[in-house]
Amino acid sequence: MKIKLNGELKILNGSNLLDEVITSYLNGKEARGIAVALNSTIVPKQKWNDTALNENDEVEIVHAVQGG
Amino acid sequence: MRSPAALRMTGIIKMNKLKIADKEFTSRLIVGTSRYPDPKTMLEALDASGTEMITVSIRRLNMHTGNGQESIMEMLSKKDFSILPNTAGCYTAKEAVLTAKLAREALSTNWIKLEVIGDDETLFPDVSELLKASEELLNDGFVVLPYCNDDPVTCKKLADMGCAAVMPLGAPIGSGMGIRNPYNIQIIREIIDIPVIVDAGVGTASDAALAMELGVDGILMNSAIAGAQHPVQMALAMKLAVEAGRLAFESGRIPKKLYANASSPIEGVIGS
Numbered sequence: 001m002k003i004k005l006n007g008e009l010k011i012l013n014g015s016n017l018l019d020e021v022i023t024s025y026l027n028g029k030e031a032r033g034i035a036v037a038l039n040s041t042i043v044p045k046q047k048w049n050d051t052a053l054n055e056n057d058e059v060e061i062v063h064a065v066q067g068g
Numbered sequence: 069m070r071s072p073a074a075l076r077m078t079g080i081i082k083m084n085k086l087k088i089a090d091k092e093f094t095s096r097l098i099v100g101t102s103r104y105p106d107p108k109t110m111l112e113a114l115d116a117s118g119t120e121m122i123t124v125s126i127r128r129l130n131m132h133t134g135n136g137q138e139s140i141m142e143m144l145s146k147k148d149f150s151i152l153p154n155t156a157g158c159y160t161a162k163e164a165v166l167t168a169k170l171a172r173e174a175l176s177t178n179w180i181k182l183e184v185i186g187d188d189e190t191l192f193p194d195v196s197e198l199l200k201a202s203e204e205l206l207n208d209g210f211v212v213l214p215y216c217n218d219d220p221v222t223c224k225k226l227a228d229m230g231c232a233a234v235m236p237l238g239a240p241i242g243s244g245m246g247i248r249n250p251y252n253i254q255i256i257r258e259i260i261d262i263p264v265i266v267d268a269g270v271g272t273a274s275d276a277a278l279a280m281e282l283g284v285d286g287i288l289m290n291s292a293i294a295g296a297q298h299p300v301q302m303a304l305a306m307k308l309a310v311e312a313g314r315l316a317f318e319s320g321r322i323p324k325k326l327y328a329n330a331s332s333p334i335e336g337v338i339g340s
Binding site for chain 2: 006007025026027029032033034035036037040042044045060061062063064065066067068
């Protein structure tokens, strides 16, 4: 299944659960201070593990950086 | 002879606090966290500025290290600033609203510095998109601080809508051109009842002092400090300028007159 993750094409071979896609993307980093949008809608952290992704979904994972 | 600090302690010198929504600030300077030579200089500059509120941006989390977009919250772990996320880089109300919601989720704050840019060379705001985004975010319970033009009509609309402050630019972002239209800033201050924060344009300390003398409630700046040859020293200069300008404003300056008015007594001059 193809999705777009932070603007890049990603093929999901395993689970299509949002929670697992995020965990794999973070690669061991703690999921603190981040926010996630699925197709331009916020998905609160407590809903990550019951949100299944569909073909061509667009996921954004963001955090706070230096800014003016 | 008591020092200025002691006079402040006794209440003889007393600068009013800045109140935005439900928060009170002793410092009237809000400082951006971008473009410092390195994180250490940023932290020292923030300390020197005396600021209590700093701005951050929301960006994609990129796992490739060294891309210059590391988590600011990790750099700040031991500091106790109020965090004001911005929607920098957004060109439509839709993008800005989504960015504000992501910021609320990531940082657990409903405060947002709302920027909707209309043109990438001047970085002037897109007024119609800004008004649209403000309305939407206010309806969703955000504390909205919009970056806007130095236009009294737009500022009045934003204030009437329920924004917590208006943040007219002094000059284009990062231009260091100072307060290009002090008359408009003064009109804005006079016609609206919520805090007016000059956001962008300040280049050096006298620009900050001038804005404060016009009666604005605070200043938000980033490039003037971060881009100075000595950012930490400039941060202190800005702190002093903001305080000096505010104290002068609250003190009530003398009226301007075209002709002299002798300050020494006329009576008893020798030879008279």
